[in-house]
Amino acid sequence: MMGGGLKDIVADSLFEGEMKYREPMSRHTSLKIGGPADFFAVPANLPALARLIDYLGRNDIPILLLGAGTNILVRDGGITGAVVCLSSLRGIEAIKEDSEHIWLSVQAGTLLQSLVMHAKRHGYAGIEGLAGIPGTVGGAIRGNAGSFGYEIKDVITSIEVMDRQGKIEGLRAKDISFGYRTTNIPHAYVLLRSTMKLRKEKPSDISARVERFLAVKRERQPIWEPSAGCVFKNPEGLSAGKLIEEVGCKGMRRGDIVVSSIHANFFINAGEGCAADFIALMTEVTEKVRITCGINLEPEIQIVGRDRAKG
Ligand SMILES: Cc1cc2nc3c(=O)[nH]c(=O)nc-3n(C[C@H](O)[C@H](O)[C@H](O)COP(=O)(O)OP(=O)(O)OC[C@H]3O[C@@H](n4cnc5c(N)ncnc54)[C@H](O)[C@@H]3O)c2cc1C
Structure with a gap:
């Protein structure tokens, strides 16, 4: 039943994006490990994502959301159902500023390092410690990524999510609980974008901190x-x-x-x-x-x- 249903989506000429059957997840994880996903989709835009999520939800097809696959281990038998990769939803936009701060709206598929470099270039402080962490902004928010005493939660003011019917809603950061590599954002939600508040500072100071953190990572991590x-x-x-x-x-x-x-x-x-x-x-x-x-050590990877x- 599932295969037939998924074929309907592929046949849906209105779907924009990439779709594959039996796609090896080893191609989509930083570990280069993982058996095939029954179905792998990269929606090209928000309407395509909404249609797909709604379709999968209505047909009870399990969904694994994927950013850049840098924090997951996929077992060798692969993934039952659909992997929905958010990598096409990218973009950073300044939406508000005052003399001391800037508010950026960042899409979930944006690479975290693009954001760190954007902030470094423009003189926006608050995420220097995230330098060198691979993956997307969505993945970083999901796991409250952090390093050197910085966590992504520190700069988030709100996030926008999509529920399993494809409906979009906003959540304020103060209503979300963030912990060490965890959040209480329901797993059913697709993170779409986040508004982040960063401080304006001298670009050279920010750049120096970013370079220092990167140098430490290069020295201490493979x-x-x-x-x-x-x-x-x-x-x-x-x-x-x-x-x-x-x-x-x-x-x-x-x-x-x-x-x-x-x-x-x-x-x-x-x-x-x-x-x-x-x-x-x-x-x-x-x-x-x-x-x-x-x-007792607890896994950080999913x-x-x-x-x-x-x-
Ligand atoms: C070399 C290396 C160094 C690293 N260093 C650090 C570090 O210093 N600090 C740190 O915190 N982490 C670190 N990580 C781990 C990893 O990079 C981060 O956890 C990263 O934020 C994961 O992002 P991703 O896009 O790859 O997420 P993925 O691995 O694709 O997904 C991780 C989880 O997030 C969910 N998810 C992804 N996108 C969305 C979305 N849009 N909506 C809802 N759920 C979503 C997935 O379903 C999954 O549960 C490192 C990893 C590597 C390989």
């Missing part, structure tokens, strides 16, 4: 290798990477998945790595840390999809 960033959340007051290193897991390997020797909270796909090995390595590392330190069928 940012050029396929990973999904930090695998585990930092336990309160501690560093997950340090704990993993202390229990001797640096360099540990399962198949082609390796605990980075540069930063132990990064697991690298060193070639043909698969999700099963990634998860097995996570379990092994978690067990070592639990037994040795009495601490693990989605189905296991590969046996046999």
